Amino acid sequence: xxxxxxxxxxxxRTRLAAINPERTILLRGAVRPGILVEEAEAxxxxxxxxxxxxxxxxxxxxxxxxxxxxAGECEILYQTCGTQSYGGLDRGRxxxxxxxxxxxxxxxFHTPKLNxxxxxxxxxxTQVFWDEPGFAPITVLRDRLSRSAKVMVYSYQxxxx
Amino acid sequence: xxxxxxxxxxxVARRVRAYxxxxxxxxxxxxxxxxxxxxxxxxxxxxxxxxxxxxxxxxTRKATSKSSPVLTGIPAATIEQVRETIxxxxxxxxxSWTKLTMALATGSQHMNLLATTDGSTPAADGAQAVTAVTPxxxxxxxxxxLSSTDAAKFTAGSMIAVDVDYxxxxxxxxxxxxxxxxxxxxxxxxxxxxxxxxxxLVSQVNTTGLTLAEPLPGGAPATGAKLQAVTGFVDRxxxxxxxxxxxxxxxxxxxxxxxxxxxxxxxxxxxxxxxxIPLDPKDKGGHARVVLKGQYLALPVIDPLDGERVLCYxxxxxADKALV
Numbered sequence: 001x002x003x004x005x006x007x008x009x010x011x012x013r014t015r016l017a018a019i020n021p022e023r024t025i026l027l028r029g030a031v032r033p034g035i036l037v038e039e040a041e042a043x044x045x046x047x048x049x050x051x052x053x054x055x056x057x058x059x060x061x062x063x064x065x066x067x068x069x070x071a072g073e074c075e076i077l078y079q080t081c082g083t084q085s086y087g088g089l090d091r092g093r094x095x096x097x098x099x100x101x102x103x104x105x106x107x108x109f110h111t112p113k114l115n116x117x118x119x120x121x122x123x124x125x126t127q128v129f130w131d132e133p134g135f136a137p138i139t140v141l142r143d144r145l146s147r148s149a150k151v152m153v154y155s156y157q158x159x160x161x
Numbered sequence: 162x163x164x165x166x167x168x169x170x171x172x173v174a175r176r177v178r179a180y181x182x183x184x185x186x187x188x189x190x191x192x193x194x195x196x197x198x199x200x201x202x203x204x205x206x207x208x209x210x211x212x213x214x215x216x217x218x219x220x221t222r223k224a225t226s227k228s229s230p231v232l233t234g235i236p237a238a239t240i241e242q243v244r245e246t247i248x249x250x251x252x253x254x255x256x257s258w259t260k261l262t263m264a265l266a267t268g269s270q271h272m273n274l275l276a277t278t279d280g281s282t283p284a285a286d287g288a289q290a291v292t293a294v295t296p297x298x299x300x301x302x303x304x305x306x307l308s309s310t311d312a313a314k315f316t317a318g319s320m321i322a323v324d325v326d327y328x329x330x331x332x333x334x335x336x337x338x339x340x341x342x343x344x345x346x347x348x349x350x351x352x353x354x355x356x357x358x359x360x361x362l363v364s365q366v367n368t369t370g371l372t373l374a375e376p377l378p379g380g381a382p383a384t385g386a387k388l389q390a391v392t393g394f395v396d397r398x399x400x401x402x403x404x405x406x407x408x409x410x411x412x413x414x415x416x417x418x419x420x421x422x423x424x425x426x427x428x429x430x431x432x433x434x435x436x437x438i439p440l441d442p443k444d445k446g447g448h449a450r451v452v453l454k455g456q457y458l459a460l461p462v463i464d465p466l467d468g469e470r471v472l473c474y475x476x477x478x479x480a481d482k483a484l485v
Contacts, residue, residue: 066168
């Protein structure tokens, strides 16, 4: 499943860079597209604002197939306080913009599976694919608006995985 | 060494896409789809003359062909089977309301509501229409050249129907799709434009003519064709005409594989019917999406390969590097 998780993240990251190049994060001294995998970074005391955070949750396996299917549940969390220039009064618009970016990032609902442990990454044989996101209601904490969306990500296990 | 193939399980698909092509009713010639040559087309840009009908749902195929046993011996046992009848039906729901999907989801003629003249006597399928105008040379499928006087009669955002005058023709009428079968001579000069499928939306109007937001299904206006503004569409329960079309349904699998269901000839089996699907399943009294329901009977064609009569072709293009 790790190759599928990596491929899903890299697909979203590449798409986000094209959709909104302005959405970036300075992380470990490097400016990157504003999307990260929580389990691949140092623990956060608080999730960063204006960035998409991928959190992997459930896992399901179907062994009764000619190729084993794995399904991973990915929660994508994001939050914003709006911009300083508007005194945070645009936080609703900022969250809506992130909603739209996420919907756009997720289409098309598939990407080639690559092995990112190799340099350069090597193409595998199958595609990673996923369903439409299920959006949770907005959570309000003082001036911070947060939302999460869950996506089921599917892949077939290939030989050697 | 890494394997360069994989064993693909059953395809996983999200949706079904439908495509339409006209049947030449006079010669009973359908449009055939060759998956070997055309199977990898972009779902948003089907090969001509196929026209997208958008996504559909509740797509169900039912084979109702009947076989009978040939019995022999005492006690009798089946030694052969013979196919007594061949029949297949499909049903589906269109997720969009367009001229094409409405027409295919109704049981009989589907008509354009032509813009009417002021004070004309009301009629259920459209009153006396505004006089048609003639496209000039240089018109194409997406651009209609008109005199400035005629162009001023249209506005951006209006719809148009383009076809020839009715001048006493009988039999199938309408281009490029037969929209009706005329059994007895009519008097309405606009009748063919009332039933034609050759409609489009006007995106822009200037003094030299109209620019269309989508190409006319029939291509550049034919000699003798005229155009009229359309305000909407109407169909009827009853009548004797059956719509017939060549159909292609595509399921795109998660690994890039494709399943095609090609029905060279489909005819409607039922009258116009809709289904209301609540947007919020927990609130059945709230907003509901109204989808067009269609149920079709497949008609046979002779396969020139071996002379067999067949109703449908199912083609499968496996995923890249999948074992077969």
